[in-house]
Amino acid sequence: MTAIVIENVWKEYGDQVVLESVNLSVETRAFVALVGPSGCGKTTFLRMLLGQEKPTRGRILLDGAALPPEPGPDRGVVYQRYSVFPHLTVLGNVMIGPELRGARLLGRRFGAARRALAEEARSMLAEVGLAGNENKYPAQLSGGMQQRLALAQALMMKPRVLLLDEPFGALDPGIRADIHKLMKRLWNEVPMTVVMVTHDLREAFTLATRIVAFERLRDRPEERLRYGATLSRDIDVWPPRIAGRTTIYDADILPGQDDLTSLGHSFGTTRQTGASEHATRFPHP
Amino acid sequence: MTAIVIENVWKEYGDQVVLESVNLSVETRAFVALVGPSGCGKTTFLRMLLGQEKPTRGRILLDGAALPPEPGPDRGVVYQRYSVFPHLTVLGNVMIGPELRGARLLGRRFGAARRALAEEARSMLAEVGLAGNENKYPAQLSGGMQQRLALAQALMMKPRVLLLDEPFGALDPGIRADIHKLMKRLWNEVPMTVVMVTHDLREAFTLATRIVAFERLRDRPEERLRYGATLSRDIDVWPPRIAGRTTIYDADILPGQDDLTSLGHSFGTTRQTGASEHATRFPHP
Amino acid sequence: SAEPKSEFKVGWSIYVGWMPWGYAAEAGIVDKWADKYGIEIEVTQFNDYIESINQYTAGAYDAVTLTNMDGLSIPAAGGVDTTAVIVGDFSAGNDAVILKDSANLGDIAGRDVNLVEFSVSHYLLARALDSVGLSERDVKVINTADPDMVAAFQTRDVTAMVTWNPIVSEIAALPGANLVFDSSDIPGEIIDLMVANTEVLTDNPDFGKALAGIWYETAALMVADTPEGAAARAAMGAASGTDQAGYEAQLAATRLFADPAEAVAFTLSPDLGTTMDHIRTFLFDKGLLGAGAPSADVIGIELPDATVMGDANNVKFRFSATYMQLAADGAL
Amino acid sequence: MRLINRHPGRAARLVLGSLPFLAIVLVYLAASATRLADNPGDKLLPALSSFARAIETMAFTPDRRTGAYLLWSDTWASLGRLWAGLGISAVLTLIAGLAIGVLPMVRALLAPVIAFVSMVPPLALLPILFIALGLGETSKIVLIVIGVTPFLIRDLSLTVASLPREMIIKAETLSASTWLIALRVVLPQAMPRLIDGLRLQLGPAFLFLIAAEAISADAGLGYRIFLVRRYLSMDIIFPYVAWITLLAVAMDLGLGGLRRLIFPWWGMEGRR
Amino acid sequence: MRLINRHPGRAARLVLGSLPFLAIVLVYLAASATRLADNPGDKLLPALSSFARAIETMAFTPDRRTGAYLLWSDTWASLGRLWAGLGISAVLTLIAGLAIGVLPMVRALLAPVIAFVSMVPPLALLPILFIALGLGETSKIVLIVIGVTPFLIRDLSLTVASLPREMIIKAETLSASTWLIALRVVLPQAMPRLIDGLRLQLGPAFLFLIAAEAISADAGLGYRIFLVRRYLSMDIIFPYVAWITLLAVAMDLGLGGLRRLIFPWWGMEGRR
Numbered sequence A, B: 001m002t003a004i005v006i007e008n009v010w011k012e013y014g015d016q017v018v019l020e021s022v023n024l025s026v027e028t029r030a031f032v033a034l035v036g037p038s039g040c041g042k043t044t045f046l047r048m049l050l051g052q053e054k055p056t057r058g059r060i061l062l063d064g065a066a067l068p069p070e071p072g073p074d075r076g077v078v079y080q081r082y083s084v085f086p087h088l089t090v091l092g093n094v095m096i097g098p099e100l101r102g103a104r105l106l107g108r109r110f111g112a113a114r115r116a117l118a119e120e121a122r123s124m125l126a127e128v129g130l131a132g133n134e135n136k137y138p139a140q141l142s143g144g145m146q147q148r149l150a151l152a153q154a155l156m157m158k159p160r161v162l163l164l165d166e167p168f169g170a171l172d173p174g175i176r177a178d179i180h181k182l183m184k185r186l187w188n189e190v191p192m193t194v195v196m197v198t199h200d201l202r203e204a205f206t207l208a209t210r211i212v213a214f215e216r217l218r219d220r221p222e223e224r225l226r227y228g229a230t231l232s233r234d235i236d237v238w239p240p241r242i243a244g245r246t247t248i249y250d251a252d253i254l255p256g257q258d259d260l261t262s263l264g265h266s267f268g269t270t271r272q273t274g275a276s277e278h279a280t281r282f283p284h285p
Numbered sequence C: 001s002a003e004p005k006s007e008f009k010v011g012w013s014i015y016v017g018w019m020p021w022g023y024a025a026e027a028g029i030v031d032k033w034a035d036k037y038g039i040e041i042e043v044t045q046f047n048d049y050i051e052s053i054n055q056y057t058a059g060a061y062d063a064v065t066l067t068n069m070d071g072l073s074i075p076a077a078g079g080v081d082t083t084a085v086i087v088g089d090f091s092a093g094n095d096a097v098i099l100k101d102s103a104n105l106g107d108i109a110g111r112d113v114n115l116v117e118f119s120v121s122h123y124l125l126a127r128a129l130d131s132v133g134l135s136e137r138d139v140k141v142i143n144t145a146d147p148d149m150v151a152a153f154q155t156r157d158v159t160a161m162v163t164w165n166p167i168v169s170e171i172a173a174l175p176g177a178n179l180v181f182d183s184s185d186i187p188g189e190i191i192d193l194m195v196a197n198t199e200v201l202t203d204n205p206d207f208g209k210a211l212a213g214i215w216y217e218t219a220a221l222m223v224a225d226t227p228e229g230a231a232a233r234a235a236m237g238a239a240s241g242t243d244q245a246g247y248e249a250q251l252a253a254t255r256l257f258a259d260p261a262e263a264v265a266f267t268l269s270p271d272l273g274t275t276m277d278h279i280r281t282f283l284f285d286k287g288l289l290g291a292g293a294p295s296a297d298v299i300g301i302e303l304p305d306a307t308v309m310g311d312a313n314n315v316k317f318r319f320s321a322t323y324m325q326l327a328a329d330g331a332l
Numbered sequence D, E: 001m002r003l004i005n006r007h008p009g010r011a012a013r014l015v016l017g018s019l020p021f022l023a024i025v026l027v028y029l030a031a032s033a034t035r036l037a038d039n040p041g042d043k044l045l046p047a048l049s050s051f052a053r054a055i056e057t058m059a060f061t062p063d064r065r066t067g068a069y070l071l072w073s074d075t076w077a078s079l080g081r082l083w084a085g086l087g088i089s090a091v092l093t094l095i096a097g098l099a100i101g102v103l104p105m106v107r108a109l110l111a112p113v114i115a116f117v118s119m120v121p122p123l124a125l126l127p128i129l130f131i132a133l134g135l136g137e138t139s140k141i142v143l144i145v146i147g148v149t150p151f152l153i154r155d156l157s158l159t160v161a162s163l164p165r166e167m168i169i170k171a172e173t174l175s176a177s178t179w180l181i182a183l184r185v186v187l188p189q190a191m192p193r194l195i196d197g198l199r200l201q202l203g204p205a206f207l208f209l210i211a212a213e214a215i216s217a218d219a220g221l222g223y224r225i226f227l228v229r230r231y232l233s234m235d236i237i238f239p240y241v242a243w244i245t246l247l248a249v250a251m252d253l254g255l256g257g258l259r260r261l262i263f264p265w266w267g268m269e270g271r272r
């Protein structure tokens, strides 16, 4: 089944073309990594999936229907920063989603409903390895713990699509390896489709089922404004990863291994993209 | 010859022991990478080398003499952030060091002296690949360019020792590879000793002649306050790198290669450290 | 706008001749007379004299305490037909011209004079200059706020000042201060009044009667040489920020009409007309009878004998002896 | 060692910090002694004994007329007005600041007029205020409100508008409506800034209070100061001014403590 | 779509922004008409024609007594005082704020007394100011200085103290002395904040100016307002208040433009 369909989408800011004729279908439960040079429009693309921005041309379908014009609980998001609320405790951050959904007037649950919700939140926190930190504030957590918290917060809403914008870009390598494992487990267990922007090709190969690259095919200064980036590469990771099933591939990542050693095992097969005849500069292993 | 000698240095903040009995001699023109888990005292150590903090016990010698009690032009520094002055143009940032040293009253040079200095600054900017950006402000540069600028600024003072505190930690991988090449070239050309803190082991192996690890050997919660971190590993990179000479090793890094491929070629020999009998958890390839 | 009504608002500000109003409100005399006529009177104290007149002029108050000059230049010139119900006192030394280091009024020529511009002090200065053959061209007037006069006098550049009590007595006590001219030199020209909106008064004569009743009962008490009288004077002194002795000193420079018959006689005397003519001429000179006023006659002033000075079709300021007469007759 | 690197110790800080206060007291005493030697009746810079007497009279002797202790009744009258004014301002600011910060429509509607109004000198409009609202407590409280609210609103709406856009989007993905975003995401993060804004506006609030009380009142700190100013009774004015300052400093510290107590998370980020 | 996501277009913003101003004008006209119907001589809320006449008299007709155009001579007198006051405040703030921010010793010495002084209501101390400085221009300018400087100093020294420590260390490794750090690193980064601080203090500065002119003056915007207040000449007061507001808004915009012009790098960081 196809979760997200992007049909000939263009995005322009004033005169500047940022993205041009992007076509993409993402299957349900896929894990798409979006890579590309800085400024090529990855975040802009994610913002369109989120409903925060409208495409200038083309359309986006979510499970066959047109995308709602603004962000909603069906699409979760985790950014590199600002993804948790600094004024809520860890527990409060995880509970707030269901609270907001359930109590439209005060955005708070009381009594038994609250206790049940807190229970659920606690087990979600245990899932992401934050048990015991329930009463801390985000500023008291390390960067890695904050991003785990952001994941827990988003997952409480059981979104159909999870959008990640360089969620682990600011983390230390060791911590990043830990959170990669967590991410993989969550994707296996929770029925969701994931689209993740990353700068780190290795991260892409470690996590994704499919890697999509955006690139500006004409990048001479005088062309910058008139031509935008588009999809230049589309690689299925091999051996194929399937949500809920462990592959030989995943067995490579041994617990305790630091990222210096978990390398050199990624391969891919290139799909046909409309733009692939231009694509020459995108490095692939 | 020995550039820096650290003799049995301890650092305590109030009751908390941060570093304990650190002993280290660094030869002239060495490139020492300092690694270790977050919070183990790497920055504190660098601050002591800088003269910004005093050791609680022990002493530090610079070229055989006691370290001056405050930062001075013999020791340059580049931080992860805040290393350049936002209110000066790129050219102004590079010129300010010599200006401050030469004009003790106004901190500005005029006329011919200024023109000569600007010439020198321009060639230094060209060295670090920032030619053409002389009149921009730092905020108009990308992160990688800002760190190049910080290097140029520090190098204008011809410091005997250059101290780097995670200078490239916030950069994108591609940009980081570029700046690694620059760093290596500068170290080869400029007669200075370098001490660099990094979180990234690969970076350490790519650049350093010697890798020093700090670690907290007793890290149970009840021991946190009473015992600090100390030097737990001390590795000479092999094949040895010698300032000013290219080794086979360096030929491995080919221009244009992205960091996904430049891997797996680092080896080291472990020196004896006072604490090595405890050291078990430090991963080395 | 006015019609028979039963609730009235009276404003008064802190000044020696008006302190009885505050005391009357506090001591229950106001309520007593209001009850007698079946009305309610709310008495409000102002620290800022001008604000009290502004409030009255804007219609927020039915009656207010002010001087004859300000009555003409502010509410009357502002189109509010105003009647003087009670002539409470006139200044007999409360206002004074003070020179530093000279006892001779003529020496004022060429000096900067600090005073509240367009106030009775300004008028007193004009009269003083007149008396020695000078005019305002011979001095320079600097507007200065009254609460700061005492401090101002102690600065080096202030050498001439016109102001009123209690400031005058404070300044007189300072070294180098000489009172060279005061309101006792122009007796009866600076008059302290309780005025009311003419329409309100016409429609509600009981309000006027109550005001007269309050005033004369309080005044009789405060001039009495009895322990009660002393207590009243002490209370008024305290309320004005000083003590009994300080207040009595101010009273000494005030010709208080505690006896209604004296007030009636003063009001009916032809001197009042002369005084008002001086004043309207002064105001006209200063451009204070309204922008573009063609002459001092623009505003009609009705005297107690019903003669009108100025424009009979635009009578905005009236003197009436009616209520004081009732008090004198014991008919309240 | 460079001066910039010379940090005084704890004791030295205490001594240094109290030096200027000491200097002020000494200068005062010298000036006062000189003036009193010239003119023993001088009222501008009274001797310490006069202060003691005045404080005794104002604070510890019941007024003969009313039986009240004047300093305390003045203080309560003023503080009541001040707190009412600041309280109303805070509520208005929360509502308007939040609406302006959160809703683009309201921002377009109100931001320009508030920027303009914040530049109007409120004291010049006093007569209108008094006539519209009467001379009772209302007009004094409203003057404080008018004086401080535009600044508070501007400050708060800037704070709200500078919340990361990502945080709002995040809340939307957690199914929050505009109302719930305002209530549960923006409001709690705006509150600490509001408290700090109030602290900054304490000085102006006292100023407006004093100005209002100077015009019409029968009790209050500003009323008393203006009443005795005609007599240049500096022996009363100085203690009153010192008292006002102390009250303001205490409220400043109190609000600061309150902020730290209720919003422990505030400023954690910056401190790391 | 949520209200929080509904952005009015350019034209809508313009219309919305002018609505409140329009509303104020309409309410005024209605209230004025009602009062004038009651009493044609009413002075509280004059008709537009009265404003026109007053503006004509004040701005375009030479005064009978002095031959000057009153509005302009008042404006120059006031602006002269205001600029002198703000200028002196700015210089004092730069010196003290820099010293406090840069030198720990000076911070220990002055920070407490400035925190305290900023809470003293300056208007209450006017008598002392007058006697010390006379009634002339000096005391008016000094009142502005006393009123705004403590805030400016606190603000600036906080800004200076919040400069990253790393930047100062960096300057030391570039061989800067304390003096050179202050001159070439701290001062240029403090200046833009000082300008913004001045913008924030424009309102208070006008307030103190008006208060000072109300007490003693023979020209100035505040002088005129308080003089004609005697006659409730709102036909003059309103235009003067509007004029003051316009001047303040213009100075605010002017200083903002100046800041952007001289310090183009300021705020770049935040905007990225």
Ligand SMILES: Nc1ncnc2c1ncn2[C@@H]1O[C@H](COP(=O)(O)OP(=O)(O)OP(=O)(O)O)[C@@H](O)[C@H]1O
Binding pocket: A013, A018, A036, A037, A038, A039, A040, A041, A042, A043, A044, A045
């Ligand atoms: N609101 C906007 N208005 C105008 N231009 C914009 C806007 N948002 C983004 N852009 C432009 O669109 C281009 C793509 O930006 P985007 O943030 O999507 O890049 P990115 O691929 O996410 O880059 P990075 O890897 O640095 O995050 C950039 O040139 C940017 O300047």
Ligand SMILES: Nc1ncnc2c1ncn2[C@@H]1O[C@H](COP(=O)(O)OP(=O)(O)OP(=O)(O)O)[C@@H](O)[C@H]1O
Binding pocket: B013, B018, B036, B037, B038, B039, B040, B041, B042, B043, B044, B045
């Ligand atoms: N000024 C200080 N006062 C008290 N404790 C301090 C101070 N500076 C650092 N510390 C403590 O010293 C320890 C070491 O800190 P330091 O910043 O040197 O670690 P680090 O190795 O640089 O960590 P990171 O990799 O996160 O930069 C930490 O526990 C920290 O809390």
Ligand SMILES: [Mg+2]
Binding pocket: A042, A043, A044, A165
């Ligand atoms: Mg991006």
Ligand SMILES: [Mg+2]
Binding pocket: B042, B043, B044, B165
């Ligand atoms: Mg560190």
